[in-house]
Amino acid sequence: VVPTLEDASVLLRLLPRSATGQAITNYVSLHTGPKRLEESDGPQQFHIVLVDNGRSKLLAGEMREMLRCIRCGACMNHCPVYQAVGGHAYGWVYPGPMGNILTPSYVGLENAVALPNAATMCNQCGVVCPVKIPLPDLMRTLREEQMARGLKPWAERMGLALWGWAAQQPALYALGTRIAARVMKWMGGSEKLIHRLPFVSGWTDGRDFPAPAGKTFRELYKAQRK
Ligand code: SF4
Incomplete structure (x- = not known):
C-alpha cells in the first residue's frame, strides 16, 4: 500500500525493469472508485478487501524490511543457489532469497529450517534488490535464531562446532x-x-x-x- 498515485507510478516502473527488463507490465489495472453523479456508467459501489496474511506480524518483528518487497524476482535471478536448484526446491510459493526469508516468516522457522541456509552469502541479492532490502543480513538473523532455538539437527550443530x-x-x-x-x-x-x-x-x-x-x-x- 502506497500513499499516492505518484508513489505507485515509481513502483510500477521499478517492478518490470527489475523483473524482466521491460519498460512496463501489462498487468496493471487502475480503479478509481464508484461512479460519480455526473458519470453515466461505472460501479455503484466499490469495496477494497485488504488481506493481512501475516503481514502485521512481520511488521512487528526483525524481518519487517521484507514488507518492502515488490516480488520483482531480481534477487532470485541473481542467486547462484537458485540457478543451481531451481524454484521447486524451495517448497513453497516464493523461491530464491526472498523465499528464504518470507517462507519461514509466514509458515514458521521450524517448518522451513533449510531455507535461510540456501544461500552462499555472496550478497548478489542485496546488491540488485531495487528496494534495498538487506537480504543476507536477514538470512543471517534467521540462521542465528535457528541455532539459538536448537532447530538444526544435532549432527549438523556438532559438525559446525568442530569446523569452527x-x-x-x-x-x-x-x-x-x-x-x-x-x-x-x-x-x-x-x-x-x-x-x-x-x-x-x-x-x-x-x-x-x-x-x-x-x-x-x-x-x-x-x-x-x-
Ligand atoms: S527481495 Fe528485493 S529483489 Fe527480491 S523480489 Fe523482493 S524486491 Fe525484488
Missing part, C-alpha cells in the same frame, strides 16, 4: 583440508564425479558431486605466486 574449532587451528586446518581434497579427488576417479558422499546423501541421492582438483586453495595460490 578446527578453523582456529591453522596448521591442523591446512592438514585436514589437504587430506580431504586428495581423498575426494581419489573418490571422483577418472569420471571426476562423486556418486555418493557420506553425511551429504541429500545431495548425492539426486545428483553427482563434482570431485575437487585435489589441491587446496592455499596450495594453488602458493603455486601461482612462485
Whole structure:
C-alpha cells in the first residue's frame, strides 16, 4: 500500500525493469472508485478487501524490511543457489532469497529450517534488490535464531562446532583440508564425479558431486605466486 498515485507510478516502473527488463507490465489495472453523479456508467459501489496474511506480524518483528518487497524476482535471478536448484526446491510459493526469508516468516522457522541456509552469502541479492532490502543480513538473523532455538539437527550443530574449532587451528586446518581434497579427488576417479558422499546423501541421492582438483586453495595460490 502506497500513499499516492505518484508513489505507485515509481513502483510500477521499478517492478518490470527489475523483473524482466521491460519498460512496463501489462498487468496493471487502475480503479478509481464508484461512479460519480455526473458519470453515466461505472460501479455503484466499490469495496477494497485488504488481506493481512501475516503481514502485521512481520511488521512487528526483525524481518519487517521484507514488507518492502515488490516480488520483482531480481534477487532470485541473481542467486547462484537458485540457478543451481531451481524454484521447486524451495517448497513453497516464493523461491530464491526472498523465499528464504518470507517462507519461514509466514509458515514458521521450524517448518522451513533449510531455507535461510540456501544461500552462499555472496550478497548478489542485496546488491540488485531495487528496494534495498538487506537480504543476507536477514538470512543471517534467521540462521542465528535457528541455532539459538536448537532447530538444526544435532549432527549438523556438532559438525559446525568442530569446523569452527578446527578453523582456529591453522596448521591442523591446512592438514585436514589437504587430506580431504586428495581423498575426494581419489573418490571422483577418472569420471571426476562423486556418486555418493557420506553425511551429504541429500545431495548425492539426486545428483553427482563434482570431485575437487585435489589441491587446496592455499596450495594453488602458493603455486601461482612462485
Ligand atoms: S527481495 Fe528485493 S529483489 Fe527480491 S523480489 Fe523482493 S524486491 Fe525484488
